[in-house]
Amino acid sequence: MRLPDYHVHTCFSDGHDEPRAYAARAMQLGLSELGFSDHLRPRCLRHDGSYGTEQSGLDDYVAAVRETAAAFLELRVLLGIEADYLPEAADEIVAALAAYPFDYVLCSVHFVDGFGFIERHNRKAAGWRDVDQVWRRDYEMLIEATQTGAFDVVAHLDLPKKWGYRPTANVGGLENDALQAIAAAGLAIEINTSGYDRHPAGEMYPAPGLLERARRAGIQIIVSSDAHRVADLASSFAEATALARRAGYESSLRLSDRRLVALP
Ligand SMILES: [Zn+2]
Ligand SMILES: [Zn+2]
Secondary structure: EEOOOEEEOOOOOOOOOHHHHHHHHHHHOOOEEEOOOOOOOOOOOOOOOOOOEEEEHHHHHHHHHHHHHHHOOOOEEEEEEEEEEOOOHHHHHHHHHHHHOOEEEEEEEEEOOOOHHHHHHHOOHHHHOOOOHHHHHHHHHHHHHHHHOOOOEEOOOHHHHHHOOOOOOOOOHHHHHHHHHHHHHHOOOEEEEEEHHHHOOOOOOHHHHHHHHHOOOOOOEEEEOOOOOHHHOOHHHHHHHHHHOOOOOOOOEEOOEEEEEEEH
């Protein structure tokens, strides 16, 4: 059995494939569990295209995941969601999450003060004039998000490096604060392989040093692909597992029953 993959986007948000196609691939790969995590987009986050679904679209997503679970009984299929945290939409997010029986919720910051720093068309935008400020706001918002009690796992912890922008040492204190807040709230983090094999960042989220500090802070991990198409499922999991071991981890969190299981 291979590690579960809990960070998977389907055509119900900005992924390309149907839930059933992922489930079929997960069976081929021998994954122990498969969790879907399409984007939940707060209403105030106006966005072109199909980045995420508002709460009004969740019924169809939830039904499709349930149908997939029923069609692939040999595979443990989990109903997850990746929710954008925005301070101004905190109540809306918490209410939307409470309205469905999600098995887990990934916590993400993709937008800081209206700047969608993850978006390709923003990779050279004016919002990067103060790189540290993007990082500071990202960590400040993550710290706020840990206080809501609405999340289980912090996704792609150091995502602002996506296009190659690195923080100065001035952000280090806030990075530590974020780790402490995550640990205090009992949240896990993920090793997200998209930074390593699909983004210009060229390394996993989080970076090796940050991952080691997370381990010392007592934070548990999951390993995820952030798949947006079937071919991404469980991508670079062997490399992610090796990274986890180098950081001192010997186990990862299984979200179906919240138990620690030994890394393969
Ligand atoms: Zn994300
Ligand atoms: Zn994602």
